[in-house]
Amino acid sequence: MAEQAETLRRTPLSRDRVLRAAVALADETGIESLSMRNLAQDLGVVPMALYKHVSNKDELLDGMIDVVVGEIDAPGSDADWKSAVRQRILSARRTLRRHPWAPLAIESRNMATPAILAYLDGVIGTLRAGGFSVDLAHHVMHAMGSRVLGFSQELFDASRRAGRSGRGEPDPPAALPPEIAARFPHVAEVALAAAHDDGSVLGQGCDDQFEFEFALDLLLDGIERLHRQGWASPREGRQSDG
Known part of the structure; x- marks a missing residue:
């Protein structure tokens, strides 16, 4: 388990990885406690690294919503x-x-x-x-x-x-x-x-x-x-x- 966590931390950051990590963190602790700082800590990076993928907290929230909405199933044809x-x-x-x-x-x-x-x-x-x-x-x-x-x-x-x-x-x-x-x-x-x-x-x-x-x-x-x-x-x- 520790090796898997370390592997994830070494995985290069991408916008998708940032957003999915933010969704997982909000699922665990609630949206009120989500911040760029604790998200960066969860990903094992410095906060400034996140801003290459999301410009601010509002863009982060928009992206998180889109990740969630993307999980909704389409009806049968x-x-x-x-x-x-x-x-x-x-x-x-x-x-x-x-x-x-x-x-x-x-x-x-x-x-x-x-x-x-x-x-x-x-x-x-x-x-x-x-x-x-x-x-x-x-x-x-x-x-x-x-x-x-x-x-x-x-x-x-x-x-x-x-x-x-x-x-x-x-x-x-x-x-x-x-x-x-x-x-x-x-x-x-x-x-x-x-x-x-x-x-x-x-x-x-x-x-x-x-x-x-x-x-x-x-x-x-x-x-x-x-x-x-x-x-x-x-x-x-x-x-x-x-």
Whole structure:
């Protein structure tokens, strides 16, 4: 084992090796603790050596995201649009569960990385090949939101803390203060009823596997119904009439 580690340390640096080492380090310790200094230490090089391959921390994060997104499986070529989209999204979710820091990193970027753009282009391409109009495909992508990338942002988000974004265990749902619960009783009872499989939680709030697939299937069923009806947005209808 020691010989293997020493061999890796002697392997010449490349951009791919730097990015994959950064992904592995974030998997192990969380994205918050990742720095150019501790990445260089992990690779057995001086920090300045990294800057030949990534110009700064932002470029490092973009590259790490692209490494992760590159692990998402493409659907089978014989799948219908609904099965293909579902397969791709659930593969994205499995990928993010291997890299629990990735949703936070994706949310932090101001612009989509090339791999994310390619992934989204593939999802939209599947919809268009399935007969979707540009108008409907546009609204579908809005409705999916971050769910198309395998994670969701939820209403009952009392656990937005390091336990969910790092390697710690998520906290159980907590009751609202009595005065708040009395004022908003329906919110209180639903928030307290949140019981999730901690082993399948990704991201924050109610984003566990069951809730994720429940919402995904609701969306896909509704989208399928609109597609069969030949739905168009009111704006699109006005443009066609003109």
